[in-house]
Amino acid sequence: MSSFSNLQLAPELARAVAEMGYESMTPIQEQAIPVVLSGRDVMGAAQTGTGKTAAFSLPLLQRMMKHENASTSPARHPVRALVLLPTRELADQVAQQVAAYAKFTDLRSTVVFGGMDMKPQTLELKKGVEVLVATPGRLLDHIEAKNVVLNQVEYVVLDEADRMLDIGFLPDLQRILSYLPKQRITLLFSATFSPEIKRLASSYLQNPITIEVARPNETASTVSQHFYSVSDDDKRRALRQLIKQHAITQAFVFVNSKLGCARLARTLERDGLNTTALHGDKSQDERLKALDAFKRGDVDLLICTDVAARGLDIKDVPAVFNFDIPYNAEDYVHRIGRTGRAGASGLALSFVSGNDNRLVVDIEKLIKKKIELEAIEFEEDRPRERINTGRRAWGEDDPRDVLDAPRASSPRAATPARAPRSAPRDPFFDQPYEAPTEAPPPAWEPGERPSGRISANIKPKRKVAALFKTES
Numbered sequence: 227m228s229s230f231s232n233l234q235l236a237p238e239l240a241r242a243v244a245e246m247g248y249e250s251m252t253p254i255q256e257q258a259i260p261v262v263l264s265g266r267d268v269m270g271a272a273q274t275g276t277g278k279t280a281a282f283s284l285p286l287l288q289r290m291m292k293h294e295n296a297s298t299s300p301a302r303h304p305v306r307a308l309v310l311l312p313t314r315e316l317a318d319q320v321a322q323q324v325a326a327y328a329k330f331t332d333l334r335s336t337v338v339f340g341g342m343d344m345k346p347q348t349l350e351l352k353k354g355v356e357v358l359v360a361t362p363g364r365l366l367d368h369i370e371a372k373n374v375v376l377n378q379v380e381y382v383v384l385d386e387a388d389r390m391l392d393i394g395f396l397p398d399l400q401r402i403l404s405y406l407p408k409q410r411i412t413l414l415f416s417a418t419f420s421p422e423i424k425r426l427a428s429s430y431l432q433n434p435i436t437i438e439v440a441r442p443n444e445t446a447s448t449v450s451q452h453f454y455s456v457s458d459d460d461k462r463r464a465l466r467q468l469i470k471q472h473a474i475t476q477a478f479v480f481v482n483s484k485l486g487c488a489r490l491a492r493t494l495e496r497d498g499l500n501t502t503a504l505h506g507d508k509s510q511d512e513r514l515k516a517l518d519a520f521k522r523g524d525v526d527l528l529i530c531t532d533v534a535a536r537g538l539d540i541k542d543v544p545a546v547f548n549f550d551i552p553y554n555a556e557d558y559v560h561r562i563g564r565t566g567r568a569g570a571s572g573l574a575l576s577f578v579s580g581n582d583n584r585l586v587v588d589i590e591k592l593i594k595k596k597i598e599l600e601a602i603e604f605e606e607d608r609p610r611e612r613i614n615t616g617r618r619a620w621g622e623d624d625p626r627d628v629l630d631a632p633r634a635s636s637p638r639a640a641t642p643a644r645a646p647r648s649a650p651r652d653p654f655f656d657q658p659y660e661a662p663t664e665a666p667p668p669a670w671e672p673g674e675r676p677s678g679r680i681s682a683n684i685k686p687k688r689k690v691a692a693l694f695k696t697e698s
């Protein structure tokens with residue numbers, strides 16, 4: 227694995243990389259950085275967690291260093307790189323990383339996404355920024371309001387492109403791309419190369435180099451996976467018992483519905499566990515606060531739905547619970563990708579109840595591993611010596627004691643300002659999962675999303691190909 231020093235990055239960028247604690251490049255970085263530095267278009271198969279943000283940001287910042295200047299004039303800081311992402315959380319996350327890599331340079335960056343007041347974003351844009359990270363809908367709002375001029379864009383990144391198409395952003399992307407100079411470098415990253423993605427690439431990329439570090443559908447070898455047979459009524463106490471049994475300090479708890487998410491968070495909170503909920507009905511501000519609280523370690527259990535959690539860069543969470551087995555097997559792989567990242571060991575604990583057998587078979591097929599169901603023997607069902615210990619619900623061994631235990635090397639220190647651990651070579655980086663081809667659109671983009679969804683569980687395939695101009 228090669229080191230960043232081989233890249234001969236500008237000292238300001240090399241310093242930022244060193245400060246982040248990165249020692250060697252991840253596979254996507256090893257392959258993509260030299261190609262982007264050479265000025266070629268890239269079509270990369272990789273998803274969040276592989277180090278792809280640095281794989282495109284570092285070489286783009288390096289190429290932009292020739293424009294770096296300390297002038298206060300907005301005209302001296304035109305948008306030169308545009309990074310488009312499907313969701314607010316992802317945009318925010320990528321923008322934070324870009325800002326961290328550029329922090330010792332005079333290159334400016336900012337992020338714009340929907341659900342927030344346009345005014346502060348407008349002020350930032352008017353000051354001038356070299357790197358603009360955005361979700362498509364809000365960017366179009368700013369373009370229409372003439373808050374941003376894109377005629378000097380040299381670099382475009384279409385990140386999580388498959389999800390942008392799933393959500394129905396193709397028309398927005400086409401409009402945005404039509405405002406950009408034809409002469410530019412375009413990088414497209416996607417978890418899968420579906421026919422639609424290939425069409426997008428053939429329309430907007432020029433002679434791209436294809437980079438594929440991924441083998442689909444694999445789970446990280448560092449994650450220990452357990453499936454428990456539990457009735458719906460017993461899931462909550464199973465959760466409490468396993469927290470205690472495995473001395474879990476912090477976990478994601480996945481549920482299948484927004485309603486279930488809010489309800490579970492409330493009941494666990496009532497049980498005395500330190501909990502927050504992350505789902506699509508929460509306001510943007512609430513969601514960012516919930517995430518920050520979890521990252522800081524103020525919250526122990528993050529109860530969330532798939533759409534709210536996908537792609538979030540919270541790494542090294544000690545455990546992931548599948549309180550509900552996901553409807554799509556691919557979501558199982560996404561969910562447990564929150565733990566055991568970058569070589570750390572993780573626990574994935576899943577509750578299988580009455581009607582879940584078919585879903586479990588789907589997961590077995592996808593991960594190509596036999597799933598053995600385990601039984602849980604509840605402690606309170608065992609004969610006890612003392613009946614009333616004065617403590618509620620779980621008796622003497624209160625899971626809250628575990629959750630409240632000091633965490634010296636807490637992974638939750640993963641705020642952008644702090645240096646993450648360096649990643650040893652991890653097969654997970656080589657073996658990301660395949661994104662579901664029919665992922666549900668995020669529920670929090672109401673204004674930016676096409677209508678027509680029938681139910682949370684029925685996901686009609688969008689005919690995105692029809693939206694392309696036919697080129698033959």
Ligand code: AMP
Binds near residue numbers: 274
């Ligand atoms: P990404 O896939 O870009 O979302 O990155 C996932 C996480 O990996 C981020 O927290 C990065 O800070 C971290 N990361 C990226 N590149 C490296 C590297 N070479 N070594 C260690 N960590 C990295």
